[in-house]
Amino acid sequence: ALNVGAWQGVEPLLSARMVISPEAYAAYGSLGAKGLQKPADAFFSKPHSLNLVAVVSNIFFPWLAFVVIYWALAFYLRHELPVFAWLVFTCGLLAVAASTFSALRLQQRGRDAGWYGYFAVSMFIAVALATIGGNLTYTKFMEPVYSSLFDLKVYKDVSPNLEKGAQVMDAGYVTFSKNTAIDFRKAMGFRDRKTYCVAPISSGEDKMANYDFWAVGVDCCSGVSADFRCGEYNSPTARAGLRLLSDEDRPFYRLAVQQAEAAYGIRSSHPVFFEWVEDPELQIRKWRSVGYKCFVISMLGHFGLSVLCVLAALFGFKFGWS
Numbered sequence: 001a002l003n004v005g006a007w008q009g010v011e012p013l014l015s016a017r018m019v020i021s022p023e024a025y026a027a028y029g030s031l032g033a034k035g036l037q038k039p040a041d042a043f044f045s046k047p048h049s050l051n052l053v054a055v056v057s058n059i060f061f062p063w064l065a066f067v068v069i070y071w072a073l074a075f076y077l078r079h080e081l082p083v084f085a086w087l088v089f090t091c092g093l094l095a096v097a098a099s100t101f102s103a104l105r106l107q108q109r110g111r112d113a114g115w116y117g118y119f120a121v122s123m124f125i126a127v128a129l130a131t132i133g134g135n136l137t138y139t140k141f142m143e144p145v146y147s148s149l150f151d152l153k154v155y156k157d158v159s160p161n162l163e164k165g166a167q168v169m170d171a172g173y174v175t176f177s178k179n180t181a182i183d184f185r186k187a188m189g190f191r192d193r194k195t196y197c198v199a200p201i202s203s204g205e206d207k208m209a210n211y212d213f214w215a216v217g218v219d220c221c222s223g224v225s226a227d228f229r230c231g232e233y234n235s236p237t238a239r240a241g242l243r244l245l246s247d248e249d250r251p252f253y254r255l256a257v258q259q260a261e262a263a264y265g266i267r268s269s270h271p272v273f274f275e276w277v278e279d280p281e282l283q284i285r286k287w288r289s290v291g292y293k294c295f296v297i298s299m300l301g302h303f304g305l306s307v308l309c310v311l312a313a314l315f316g317f318k319f320g321w322s
Contacts, residue, residue, distance in 0.1 A: 054115040055314065059306045061119070062126040065092050066302045069127060073134025074295060079146040092127040099123055118313050126302065133298050141291035144245055148172035148284055152243065158213075161203040165212030165270035173280035174213075175240040179203050182215050182233060182276060186264045189223030190256035196249065197221035198256040199228040200266070201241065201274070211268045215276040216244060216253050231276035241274025242283055 069092050072078065078085035103116035152172030159177040168174060180203050187199035197220050201213040217230025232238045244250065250273065257271045277283045 051115070055310055058115060058119055058122060058310050058313070059303075062122040063303050063306045065095060065123060066126040066130045067299050068092075069130035070134045070137075070295060070298060073131060074137040074142055074291065076142075076146065078134075078138055079143065079150075089127070089131060092123070092130070096120060096123045096127055114313075114317055118310075122306065122309065129298075129302065133294070137291050137294045141287045141294070144242070145284055145288045145291070147245055148242065148280075159203055160201050160211075160213045161208045163212075164210065165268075165272040168272060171243050171272070173240060173242045173284075174274065175280070176201065176213075177203060178239070180239050182228065184228050184233075185226055186211075186260055186266065187221060187226040187228035188256050188260035188263060189221045190252055190259060191223045192252055194252075195219050195221060195223045196252040196256050197223070197228055197230050198253055198260060198273070199226075199230075200260070200268075201276075207266070209267070211266050212270050212272055213241070214253070214257060214268075214271050214273050215241065216249075216256075216273045217275070218249065232278050233276060235278045238276055238278040240277050240280045242277055242280050244273035244275065 069089055072085040072088035077088075099116065099120040103120050106116055149172070153170050155168050155171050155174045157177050158168065158174050158180075160180060180201060183200045183202040187197065189195045189197045195218065197217050198214045199216075200211040201215055202208055202211065215228070215231060215233070217228075220230035221228050244253070253273050254271065257268050260266065261268055275283075
């Protein structure tokens with residue numbers, strides 16, 4: 001049986017101990033205490049502290065994408081299998097899209113997307129820079145190398161007064177006969193923002209019936225007088241030409257040739273354009289060397305940029321960027 005007297009003595013004591021302040025009640029069961037917080041995923045946690053996996057990933061993966069895309073768009077893969085080269089570029093775009101989607105999805109869920117967002121931006125920059133650099137390297141240096149070595153033919157001992165331009169339409173480079181030189185007296189320039197300079201390649205001093213071989217260059221003449229200074233024009237032993245492969249410049253050189261025809265009373269039935277050089281094979285090797293140097297310098301430069309940007313991101317995250 002319950003002792004009523006004993007219970008009456010204990011009840012005030014229990015009631016006093018069960019009095020809970022409003023502040024304590026509000027804090028009870030909350031996640032405000034540090035030890036009760038749910039740990040976030042290690043890789044995508046809010047990067048206020050050093051996260052080695054995130055740091056290494058954000059340095060190397062964008063840099064690797066830059067290297068692979070640059071290589072695919074600048075070198076032999078693009079020349080031989082252009083579809084596969086642009087497929088590599090497409091994979092880079094898909095990686096940018098996937099990382100961007102992941103960052104936005106995390107943000108919508110209320111989680112911190114710091115490294116996800118950084119990865120998306122750095123991948124976009126890597127793909128963009130690799131595409132620009134790869135295209136420039138290919139069009140300026142490597143495309144002439146591959147076309148001259150693998151696609152086009154070599155013609156030697158060509159005499160401009162005996163041969164016609166239509167006979168060497170598949171030429172990569174041409175070496176001319178010993179008595180061949182640039183006829184500076186018939187040089188001409190056509191101006192359209194740039195000055196497109198031409199001068200006929202002729203044999204001997206006598207006027208030829210047809211002038212189909214032309215040395216060309218950009219911004220290396222005044223355009224108002226016969227002062228052609230393009231290529232290795234001042235080399236006494238130069239008598240070779242590297243075929244012009246740029247479709248963009250060819251129409252302007254044709255207009256310059258038409259001006260020369262009208263000004264000097266000459267005829268050019270099928271003009272072919274060359275860069276005047278002393279040793280075409282040496283020039284091809286120089287182009288290839290410059291192309292490789294551009295790739296190596298860009299690769300190292302992007303790696304250094306990636307390291308600096310990640311360090312800057314760590315500094316920013318430490319002070320509350322998100």
